[in-house]
Amino acid sequence: MLGPMPLHVRGNPGDVAPFVLLPGDPNRADWIAQNFLENVRTYTTYRALYGYTGTYKGLPVSVQATGMGCPSTAIVVEELISLGAQTLIRVGTCGVFSDVLKAPELVIVQGSVANDGTTRQYLGGLPYTAIPDWDTLEALVHSARAEGFPHQVGLNVTEDAFYAPQANQATRYAAFGALSVEMESSALFLIARMRGVRSGTVLAVVNKVGDSEFVAPELIQTGVERMTRTALEAFVRLAAKTGETRSPDR
Ligand SMILES: O=P(O)(O)O[C@H]1O[C@H](CO)[C@@H](O)[C@H]1O
Numbered sequence: 001m002l003g004p005m006p007l008h009v010r011g012n013p014g015d016v017a018p019f020v021l022l023p024g025d026p027n028r029a030d031w032i033a034q035n036f037l038e039n040v041r042t043y044t045t046y047r048a049l050y051g052y053t054g055t056y057k058g059l060p061v062s063v064q065a066t067g068m069g070c071p072s073t074a075i076v077v078e079e080l081i082s083l084g085a086q087t088l089i090r091v092g093t094c095g096v097f098s099d100v101l102k103a104p105e106l107v108i109v110q111g112s113v114a115n116d117g118t119t120r121q122y123l124g125g126l127p128y129t130a131i132p133d134w135d136t137l138e139a140l141v142h143s144a145r146a147e148g149f150p151h152q153v154g155l156n157v158t159e160d161a162f163y164a165p166q167a168n169q170a171t172r173y174a175a176f177g178a179l180s181v182e183m184e185s186s187a188l189f190l191i192a193r194m195r196g197v198r199s200g201t202v203l204a205v206v207n208k209v210g211d212s213e214f215v216a217p218e219l220i221q222t223g224v225e226r227m228t229r230t231a232l233e234a235f236v237r238l239a240a241k242t243g244e245t246r247s248p249d250r
């Protein structure tokens with residue numbers, strides 16, 4: 001299964017843990033590694049797609065930046081899987097469509113509208129519903145509940161063009177029940193399904209779509225801390241359920 005060093009995620013076989021957190025922002029990857037993991041080592045810095053492996057409550061966990069958008073995410077996810085990743089949880093930020101959902105509340109993504117070019121290219125025009133793995137979704141919801149973190153579970157929109165001139169196309173999906181918008185989950189969910197691994201997404205709210213500013217930094221920070229804890233606790237739950245305690249240097 002494990003081949004030579006991938007082109008972009010420049011780790012060696014054994015560097016990446018089966019459980020991987022996926023922030024878009026490389027600085028968030030660094031911050032998570034420093035503040036949540038123990039015995040951290042860096043396995044890649046190429047193109048600022050930082051990747052670290054350490055342990056959380058004794059469980060080997062990696063945190064790998066995806067960069068922004070589905071094209072970069074697709075490369076990173078494919079290469080992580082080639083390096084042995086088995087469960088990938090995106091810990092991202094999102095915009096929301098109404099004041100019903102406010103920072104630091106979390107969004108746990110039940111499915112993501114694939115309004116992006118990467119999944120379109122993979123699928124060759126086939127309509128598709130991008131959904132997370134059920135066990136991962138369930139573990140995220142249980143963890144958020146157990147931690148007492150306010151959250152909503154629902155539909156997200158993944159899009160490519162943050163500054164598309166059609167005044168936030170994604171808002172059109174709000175009328176059909178979408179809660180949030182971001183730029184990576186559809187590709188993550190599709191590729192995970194194709195390659196037979198598990199995936200999920202938990203998001204911290206950073207803006208209401210259409211507003212010209214992000215919400216206050218302390219609200220964003222609280223949301224990011226909570227989503228990170230939620231995802232890590234989901235890994236612990238999944239590991240306990242399936243007996244996965246493999247070390248990254250197995
Ligand atoms: O904060 P991250 O995880 O990068 O996620 C969101 O932030 C970026 C846009 O500001 C996009 O990548 C979007 O999906």
Ligand SMILES: O=c1cc[nH]c(=O)[nH]1
Nearest residue numbers: 093094095181182183
């Ligand atoms: O993709 C994103 C991320 C945060 N906020 C948005 O409005 N869009």
